[in-house]
Structures are given as C-alpha cells and as structure tokens.
Amino acid sequence: MARLLKVCLIAVSAILLGACSSQYEADLAKNKQWEELGAYHGEQGYRELTEVDIGKRGGYAEIDYEKYRAGYLKGRFDYCAGKQTVGTVINPGYPDDCMDGEGNSSFGLVDRGY
Template structure:
C-alpha cells in the first residue's frame, strides 16, 4: 500500500514538473523559438502539439502556433523521408504515420496548404 501511494505521488509530481519535456524543449519554449520546437518534435517522431498544449508552454497566439506547425511539418517530413515502417521498443505496433497511403493523415503537406 505504501509503495502504491509512493508511486502515485511520484507520478503526480512528475506531471507537475513537466518531466516529459527535455531541457532542450524547455529552453526552446522559454526563448519563444516555436518553429525550432516544432521541427524538433517532428524530427523526433513526436505527435504534433495542439493549441492548448502549446499554450501550456507559453505559445498563446495564432501566429506562434502556426510557427510551431510549420516547423513540425518540416521536421515530420525529414523524419518520414526514407522510412518504411515506424515502431517503438515499447509498442512495436505503433501507428505508421509516415505511410503515403493514408489519405486521412494529418501530416499531409498538400492538405494543409504547405
């Protein structure tokens, strides 16, 4: 019981401390380098942040969000270039967002006007 309580407290504290963000991501957000943050997320294969999540990092305006999206799309293109499959060690069945055959993909450059 005490171990479970300890794990719960640890999880809550990590959530509030932003433990999922690297120092590099924190520095980019602090310096308002939204395009670079988006590029980093795309190149790493991370999911695109929505406006609410970017706002939690300090990007509140539409312009800042569009800068992030432009960087993300560039990074995502670089990430997917030459990839045949996407997988992770934890979940080898991770969805392959880089497949060209996905017509409903949210990462298509043409559908977004880029």
C-alpha cells in the first residue's frame, strides 16, 4: 500500500512539473518570444523544434524559426558548456550531443530542419 502511494505521488509530481514547463513554453509561444523559447529548449537539453513545429505553435514566417534557432543554439552552447544554473537540467536523453568532433551529434540535417 505504501509503495503504491509512493508511486502515485511520484507520478503526480512528474505531471505537475511537466505542466509547469508546458505552460511556460505555451506562454513564450503565445507572446511570440521565439528566441527565448529556443534558448529554454537548448538549456534544458531538449531536441530542436522544426520550422513546421514552430508553425504549429503560432510562428508565421521563416524569421520566427530563425529567431527560435538562434536562441536554441545559444541555449545548447550553455547546456554543452556545462553551465549550471537553477533552471538548467542535464538531460541524459541526448548524452552524445555535446561531444567534440563531427558526426557525433545526434542531430542530423533533417532533425535540424534543413
């Protein structure tokens, strides 16, 4: 019984934390803060959104995607440089993305939107 309660508590906590970041991302997209959204995704170790994904979130032009991408690259640099801030989480989901050298990135050209 105690184990079930513990599992439920962990699940609810994860959902609430996910809802907070999702709301934050939704607010950035709603306010057309594409560079900030990109920086957030890069700093958190998230995969880069494509131009189509940005369009689904309200971006209307290629310039919105370019703003997002500029922010993402800066955030990813901070992530890979090991910059530790309160909001930065090292994401084990893409451990090879920060390795030096070509060919080690988990991002292909298609994943990058090219």
